[in-house]
Amino acid sequence: MFDFLFKKRDLLPLPYKRELHCHIIPGVDDGSRQMSDSLDYMLSLQRHGVERVIFTPHHTSPRYMNTPEIIQPLFDKLKEECQHKGLTILPENYSFEYRVDETFLEMMQKGKCGEPTCALRPLYGKYILIEGSFSHPIPAFDEVIDRLLSDGWYLILAHPERYLYYAGSKGRFYHHLQERQVEFQCNILSFAGYYGEVSKKMAYWMLEQGYVNFLGSDLHTYHHTYMLDDFLRSKDYASIYDSLCDSISNDQL
Numbered sequence: 599m600f601d602f603l604f605k606k607r608d609l610l611p612l613p614y615k616r617e618l619h620c621h622i623i624p625g626v627d628d629g630s631r632q633m634s635d636s637l638d639y640m641l642s643l644q645r646h647g648v649e650r651v652i653f654t655p656h657h658t659s660p661r662y663m664n665t666p667e668i669i670q671p672l673f674d675k676l677k678e679e680c681q682h683k684g685l686t687i688l689p690e691n692y693s694f695e696y697r698v699d700e701t702f703l704e705m706m707q708k709g710k711c712g713e714p715t716c717a718l719r720p721l722y723g724k725y726i727l728i729e730g731s732f733s734h735p736i737p738a739f740d741e742v743i744d745r746l747l748s749d750g751w752y753l754i755l756a757h758p759e760r761y762l763y764y765a766g767s768k769g770r771f772y773h774h775l776q777e778r779q780v781e782f783q784c785n786i787l788s789f790a791g792y793y794g795e796v797s798k799k800m801a802y803w804m805l806e807q808g809y810v811n812f813l814g815s816d817l818h819t820y821h822h823t824y825m826l827d828d829f830l831r832s833k834d835y836a837s838i839y840d841s842l843c844d845s846i847s848n849d850q851l
């Protein structure tokens with residue numbers, strides 16, 4: 599008689615079919631630990647409507663010095679296992695979530711986008727996914743941006759809503775970067791408050807401004823899959839679903 603009290607709200611899909619920020623390659627960073635976890639994470643994304651995945655293991659010096667030589671065989675194996683398990687979701691490509699640090703700057707100087715000496719691997723076409731430190735702003739970020747743009751890259755800044763040191767700038771940092779053609783990839787769980795109230799507020803503000811250019815799960819763990827399940831059933835998500843669909847370009851890359 600009181601069934602309606604316990605009935606779960608309908609699950610809405612993710613607002614994109616291409617995932618472009620996740621840590622599902624097994625054993626290479628603080629994401630998936632093993633292949634069986636990776637397959638579970640892929641199934642979770644598939645259930646939420648994702649059809650293609652671009653993997654972005656961390657590239658952070660000195661902790662995660664991932665290279666294509668390390669990732670390629672794991673990517674191939676994961677692709678094979680997905681097929682073997684009958685998953686329809688497609689491992690499309692892999693790149694890296696590049697922390698803008700000393701090592702990144704050295705790699706950046708090896709060659710421009712598309713040159714044979716280029717050491718950076720694009721996310722898609724000419725796009726690369728970069729991130730800053732969570733504790734302090736990127737030194738000389740404007741100069742780094744100028745150099746990357748002049749080298750032919752299109753820039754996507756990962757989870758800008760999580761850099762709390764910019765939260766007090768009344769949006770100036772974000773306006774400034776968008777004017778400089780840096781695009782933003784927000785994390786879906788920021789809208790759920792997973793990273794705290796400040797990041798949540800910033801994510802909603804960015805959505806209002808039209809600054810959520812891409813969205814990603816930044817999926818690392820089982821806990822993230824449970825959080826995602828809950829959030830995609832929530833009233834809050836239903837209220838921003840259309841707006842997210844209109845804002846993001848994950849599927850138009």
Ligand SMILES: [Fe+2]
Pocket residue numbers: 619620621695756816
């Ligand atoms: Fe990430």
